[in-house]
Amino acid sequence: MAKETLSITDNRTGKQYEIPIEEGGVIRAAALRDIKTSAEDFGLMSYDPAFTNTASCRSRITFIDGDKGILRYRGYPIEELAEKSNYIEVAYLIVKGELPDRKHYAAWESNITTHTMIHENVKKFMEGFRYDAHPMGMLVSTIGALSTFYPEAAQINDLESRRLQTRRLIGKVPTLAAFAYRHTRGLPYVYPQNDLSYTGNFLSMLFRMAERDYKPNPILERALDVLFILHADHEQNCSANAMRSVGSSQVDPYSAVAAATAALYGPLHGGANEAVIRMLVEIGSPKNVPDFIKGVKEGKRRLMGFGHRVYKNYDPRAKIVKKIAYEVFDVTGRNPLIDISLELERIALEDDYFVSRKLYPNVDFYTGVTYQAMGFPMEMFPVLFAIPRTSGWMAQWAEMVRDPEQKIARPRQVYIGEQTRHWTPIEHRPEPTMREDAVSDQI
Numbered sequence: 301m302a303k304e305t306l307s308i309t310d311n312r313t314g315k316q317y318e319i320p321i322e323e324g325g326v327i328r329a330a331a332l333r334d335i336k337t338s339a340e341d342f343g344l345m346s347y348d349p350a351f352t353n354t355a356s357c358r359s360r361i362t363f364i365d366g367d368k369g370i371l372r373y374r375g376y377p378i379e380e381l382a383e384k385s386n387y388i389e390v391a392y393l394i395v396k397g398e399l400p401d402r403k404h405y406a407a408w409e410s411n412i413t414t415h416t417m418i419h420e421n422v423k424k425f426m427e428g429f430r431y432d433a434h435p436m437g438m439l440v441s442t443i444g445a446l447s448t449f450y451p452e453a454a455q456i457n458d459l460e461s462r463r464l465q466t467r468r469l470i471g472k473v474p475t476l477a478a479f480a481y482r483h484t485r486g487l488p489y490v491y492p493q494n495d496l497s498y499t500g501n502f503l504s505m506l507f508r509m510a511e512r513d514y515k516p517n518p519i520l521e522r523a524l525d526v527l528f529i530l531h532a533d534h535e536q537n538c539s540a541n542a543m544r545s546v547g548s549s550q551v552d553p554y555s556a557v558a559a560a561t562a563a564l565y566g567p568l569h570g571g572a573n574e575a576v577i578r579m580l581v582e583i584g585s586p587k588n589v590p591d592f593i594k595g596v597k598e599g600k601r602r603l604m605g606f607g608h609r610v611y612k613n614y615d616p617r618a619k620i621v622k623k624i625a626y627e628v629f630d631v632t633g634r635n636p637l638i639d640i641s642l643e644l645e646r647i648a649l650e651d652d653y654f655v656s657r658k659l660y661p662n663v664d665f666y667t668g669v670t671y672q673a674m675g676f677p678m679e680m681f682p683v684l685f686a687i688p689r690t691s692g693w694m695a696q697w698a699e700m701v702r703d704p705e706q707k708i709a710r711p712r713q714v715y716i717g718e719q720t721r722h723w724t725p726i727e728h729r730p731e732p733t734m735r736e737d738a739v740s741d742q743i
């Protein structure tokens with residue numbers, strides 16, 4: 301029988317090494333350290349900027365097969381969950397590992413609901429933001445500020461504390477998000493209403509005006525719930541990696557979720573849905589699509605909402621979002637920007653530039669047009685991503701905390717700077733013109 305090992309010959313020394321292959325295709329990077337030219341040698345290490353081929357953990361939460369376009373949470377296909385489940389149940393599944401029975405579902409829902417209120421001081425704190433503050437910036441800082449309200453959250457090795465902070469975060473993030481939105485609109489904050497569903501309550505906190513009984517439109521409520529399911533987790537993406545990396549210092553989970561939210565803010569990650577709408581508005585009409593695509597192919601632009609580090613096929617979430625977009629349009633009226641999206645997709649999927657690089661629509665390509673039709677301003681789009689992703693971050697964090705193999709995250713580097721130099725008095729340093737060249741590529 302073939303051995304599950306990798307044989308390496310170090311041509312510098314002629315020595316041979318045998319490294320075990322684990323899990324059907326993984327070698328331990330630390331095994332490379334044994335490959336040395338002398339006892340003093342540090343040993344080999346792998347160089348992998350942006351971790352394109354490095355597994356940082358063993359995880360049981362989310363499975364992606366990027367070539368086949370498969371996404372599963374805890375083994376359940378995303379298509380089934382989007383069709384049959386709801387976000388609260390999916391959050392339970394992601395955090396706890398199994399679907400809840402009736403009793404546990406009711407307890408979980410009630411636990412989340414009772415944690416939707418926030419301390420009045422948080423509200424005052426939010427009032428300090430400028431009227432035009434980006435809601436995602438407000439969310440990053442207020443989530444971080446929550447750690448000062450719950451200092452016991454620092455007990456990260458205490459199971460009950462971890463459970464409590466998880467319920468609090470999943471419950472409170474929508475409230476913070478809605479308050480951030482109301483702040484930008486100069487509207488009074490709407491307090492949580494516990495007889496509504498998770499998404500229904502969120503819509504109420506956002507859009508309720510002077511109605512005696514606010515009833516969210518059930519189709520929009522369900523559409524948002526499905527969008528929340530689709531965004532709940534996505535294994536080791538930039539923000540999950542931030543959550544684990546920051547959390548590995550054993551800081552409290554509020555600080556780590558603030559870091560993860562900050563990671564999500566960027567236009568290459570959760571900020572992409574906002575960037576997609578800005579791009580569609582700039583393109584203006586389907587007839588301008590060929591020119592835009594030309595610019596993308598010339599490297600002047602990126603086609604936002606396209607491409608993915610892991611998916612080299614149609615993102616399964618994008619297929620579901622596209623369907624939801626039309627269900628939403630049936631209620632709200634068609635968002636005319638969808639015509640530009642469809643034309644971009646049509647042209648890109650026929651073009652060798654995109655085909656050869658396996659660039660397909662990702663989840664963000666159709667979410668923006670859907671959110672916009674539902675009445676969300678663009679700045680809220682990344683916030684809408686952060687709310688459901690909180691359950692994924694907490695699951696990733698808890699898995700990391702419990703994993704005996706994990707330690708503080710601390711990558712190596714390949715140092716390419718100067719070797720030892722000695723300080724010289726300022727009058728003996730090179731002329732400014734010569735120095736400018738040396739420092740021009742620094743910050």
Ligand code: CMC
Pocket residue numbers: 537567568569570571572596601602603604605606607608609610657659662663664
């Ligand atoms: N438009 C044009 N060209 C692209 C794009 C794009 N959107 N994405 C990748 N490419 C090209 C890239 O220029 C490169 O070409 P070449 O080999 O000639 O240099 C090749 O495809 C590989 O790209 P990469 O940058 O090495 O791929 P990556 O895995 O580092 O980046 C990505 C993944 C998602 C950051 C990238 O595809 C991108 O910038 N997409 C647009 C932003 C976006 O939609 N982000 C949302 C991602 S999904 C939701 C989430 O995770 O938050």
